[in-house]
Amino acid sequence: MKRLLIVDDELAIVEALQDILSVEGYGILTAFNGAEGLQRMADIKPDLVLLDLMMPVMDGREMLRRMRDDPALRPIPVVVMSAGRISDEERRSSARFLAKPFELDLLLDTISELLGGPNGPVPGSDEGSQG
Secondary structure: OOEEEEEOOOHHHHHHHHHHHHHOOOEEEEEOOHHHHHHHHHHOOOOEEEEEOOOOOOOHHHHHHHHHHOOOOOOOOEEEEEOOOOOHHHHHHOOEEEEOOOOHHHHHHHHHHHHOOOOOOOOOOOHHHOO
């Protein structure tokens, strides 16, 4: 089962995404700021991160920068979710950008494209061709 880390300070968004994505078959981890998100990633490495940019303690920009500076975290795809604008540098460093509010189907399609579904091999990996 693929694990997703949702990092957002809005409890309603975290709970809604957790409910929807659990039903879709994903394992869900949650964090409410970037520092907590990085700590969760130290404990359990997720297959994908859904990351809000504007949060207290450590915002999503800093979390994303630290992920890209860490060789162990750099390969993890990130979907940035924000009502604000992102810079060209942020757009290059993240896998995808979804402007809030976004359509649920777009989020599910983006996650599926990046992960190959909740139980499938990551696209571009050799995982599915061995056997």
